[in-house]
Amino acid sequence: xxxxxxMLTLGLALALSACGRSPSGNEAAPLAPIKLPLxxxxxxxxxxxxxxxEKGFAREQGLDVQLEHNVRETDAVALLGTGELxxxxxxxxxxxxSRAQGVPVVYVAAWxxxxxxSVVTKAEQGIAxxxxxxxxxxxxxxxxxxxxxxxxxLLASAGLSDADVTLSSIGYTQVESxxxxxxxxxxxxAANEPIQLRAQGYDVTELRVADFVxxxxxxxxxxxxxxxxxxxxVRRMTKAFVQSLEYTIAHPDEAYxxxxxxxxxxxxxxxxxxKEILAVSIEFWQAERIGFSDMEAWxxxxxxxxIMSSYTEPVDLNAAFTNEFLP
Numbered sequence: 613x614x615x616x617x618x619m620l621t622l623g624l625a626l627a628l629s630a631c632g633r634s635p636s637g638n639e640a641a642p643l644a645p646i647k648l649p650l651x652x653x654x655x656x657x658x659x660x661x662x663x664x665x666e667k668g669f670a671r672e673q674g675l676d677v678q679l680e681h682n683v684r685e686t687d688a689v690a691l692l693g694t695g696e697l698x699x700x701x702x703x704x705x706x707x708x709x710s711r712a713q714g715v716p717v718v719y720v721a722a723w724x725x726x727x728x729x730s731v732v733t734k735a736e737q738g739i740a741x742x743x744x745x746x747x748x749x750x751x752x753x754x755x756x757x758x759x760x761x762x763x764x765x766l767l768a769s770a771g772l773s774d775a776d777v778t779l780s781s782i783g784y785t786q787v788e789s790x791x792x793x794x795x796x797x798x799x800x801x802a803a804n805e806p807i808q809l810r811a812q813g814y815d816v817t818e819l820r821v822a823d824f825v826x827x828x829x830x831x832x833x834x835x836x837x838x839x840x841x842x843x844x845x846v847r848r849m850t851k852a853f854v855q856s857l858e859y860t861i862a863h864p865d866e867a868y869x870x871x872x873x874x875x876x877x878x879x880x881x882x883x884x885x886x887k888e889i890l891a892v893s894i895e896f897w898q899a900e901r902i903g904f905s906d907m908e909a910w911x912x913x914x915x916x917x918x919i920m921s922s923y924t925e926p927v928d929l930n931a932a933f934t935n936e937f938l939p
Contacts, residue, residue, distance in 0.1 A: 643676035649683035649700045654875040656886050657803060657893050659867040662874040664856035673848035692717050692835045699849055704828025704913050705761050711932050712923035716836040719933035721850045721903040724829035726822035726896045729762030730802040735815040737796055742770035742819060751782040751795035759799040762821040765916045769824040803892040811885050828909040850937040854903040861894050903938045
C-alpha cells in the first residue's frame with residue numbers, strides 16, 4: 613500500500629511537471645525578433661499593430677515584433693530586397709514597382725481590402741460622378757504615391773486622363789486648399805481628409821476610388837528568401853497579423869483605448885473624429901476572409917501602372933503575392 617501511494621504521488625508529480633514544459637520538453641525557445649516598418653507617424657489607423665503587441669498575438673507565435681514608424685516605403689522595400697528586413701507593411705503598387713526592378717518582395721497578407729483613396733469636393737461644386745471632374749482643377753500632394761495612382765485609376769474608370777483635368781501639386785495641404793477654394797477637388801485618404809473637412813463644418817462630396825475600381829492596397833510583405841528558407845516564420849507572422857486585424861474589427865473601442873499607449877497625444881484629440889477615422893478604416897479592412905488577396909485587384913493595379921508608364925513589361929502577378937500562408 614505504501615509503495616502504491618509513492619508511485620501515485622510520483623506519477624502526479626511527473627504529470628504536473630509535463631504540463632509546464634514546452635512541446636519539445638526543453639525551455640521555451642527565445643522569441644524571434646521582427647522589425648516591422650509601418651511608415652508615417654504613429655496614428656489610430658495603425659490600431660491593429662498596437663493590438664498585436666498589447667494582446668500578445670505576436671508573442672503567442674514566438675515573435676518579438678518591434679514597430680518602426682517614419683520608415684519610407686521605398687526604404688523598407690529596399691531593405692526587404694537585401695534581406696536586412698524580413699517583413700514590412702507595404703502598398704500593392706510598391707510591390708509591383710519593386711518587382712519590375714528585380715526586387716524579390718512578396719505580398720503575403722492583405723491589410724486593406726479596398727483602396728483607401730478618395731477625391732473630395734465641396735458639395736456646392738455639384739460633382740456627383742467621375743465624369744464631372746472633367747475640366748476641374750484637382751489638388752494632390754504630387755505626381756507620386758497612392759494618391760496619384762488612385763486618381764489615375766479613378767479617371768481611367770470613366771475614360772478620362774490627365775489631359776481632361778488640371779493637376780495641382782499642393783503638398784499635404786488638401787484640407788486647407790479645398791476649404792479656401794484654391795482647387796475644386798482634392799485627393800486624399802478616405803479616413804482622413806473627408807472626415808477632417810466634415811468636422812470643420814464643410815459639406816463635401818466624396819468619390820471613393822474603391823467604389824469604381826478594385827486595386828491591391830497595403831498589406832504584409834516579405835521576400836523570396838524568407839519564404840524559401842523559413843516558411844514557418846512567415847506563417848506565424850501572417851497568423852499574428854490576421855488575428856490582430858480580426859480583433860480590432862470586432863473590438864474597435866478596445867483597440868482605440870489600446871492605441872492611446874502608442875499614439876502620443878491621442879487622448880487629447882477629438883475622440884469622435886479619431887473614432888470615426890478608425891471606423892472608416894475598418895470599412896476598408898473588412899472582408900469575408902481577412903488577409904485574402906484578390907487576383908483581380910492585382911490585375912487592375914498592374915493595368916493602372918502600365919497606363920501610367922510606371923514600368924513597361926508586365927510582371928508575373930502569381931509571384932508577386934500569395935494566400936498560401938493565411939491561417
